[in-house]
Amino acid sequence: MTIRVLLVDDQQLVRAGLRMLCESTEDIAVVGEAAGGADAVRLVHSAGPDVVLMDLRMPGMDGTAATARILADRPATRVVVLTTFDDDDHLYPALAAGACGFLAKDATPGELLDAVRQAAAGGSPFSGPVLRRLVGQATTAWRAERPAAVPPALTQREREVLAWVGAGLSNAEIAARMHVGLTTVKTHVGSLMRKTESPSRVRLAVFAVQHGLAADRP
Incomplete structure (x- = not known):
């Protein structure tokens, strides 16, 4: 089964890198990209991703608010936060909004792909420091x-x-x-x-x- 992924980040270069990484696999397909939370909410409805890789700090609707909106409308969607900020002030609001996992952007390519697969399978992927x-x-x-x-x-x-x-x-x-x-x-x-x-x-x-x-x- 192919895992359908939506990329949400306000930096185009980050999204391009994530797309290249995901598309280097046979079991993960990128079905859309969003530069902000409002676009992410809209694209979840139209593209129907299994997993959303969600940045937190974005102009307009941030990632935490977008996560809450997405899961209120489509609770089966799995949202994995991918952010530079892995402190508690960002971690707990994202988890409270319903994110199933939390990775720092210094995660390795293998860790990120494994996180997507874990999330799609119902798991909760976390970066090592966050989990500890x-x-x-x-x-x-x-x-x-x-x-x-x-x-x-x-x-x-x-x-x-x-x-x-x-x-x-x-x-x-x-x-x-x-x-x-x-x-x-x-x-x-x-x-x-x-x-x-x-x-x-x-x-x-x-x-x-x-x-x-x-x-x-x-």
Whole structure:
């Protein structure tokens, strides 16, 4: 299945680079470009993308407002923020508006393409630093919880994947460290989320931290 992507950024050069990257793959197609939030809302209706790569700071309607409008009208659309600003003042309003993922613009091409695929599959892609910050904050908020016992059904390979998720690594980074395919890592992450009853990747990472299973990131 081809993933239909809408690019939203007020810089034409950025959109051109993203288009070239997406069109270098066989499973991702760019169905439109928008230079602002209002155009993005309009194009979501006409182009019907699966995933929107959304900048935040744009003239007129910004990315946070556009995300809220898009998801109010078409809740099945997956919005991944792609921004230079990965601080909490930008992160939390975007997540509150309904964005499913948050990447900094210094992400590698592989990380960005993996994020599009994760989002299309129902996942929540985050840049490593953003994920680690969310995990740290969530762990602090939930530190009063009594950790459940580690499910005995976890395999050694699943424990290894869980350790790297807890360290904030992306699927692509885990695959490289473990010398396995990206699909293998995705399968393990999905299994771990089911076994630990974690509704999101952030919660899975928190589970690893709470139980002392997270690896130390080099």
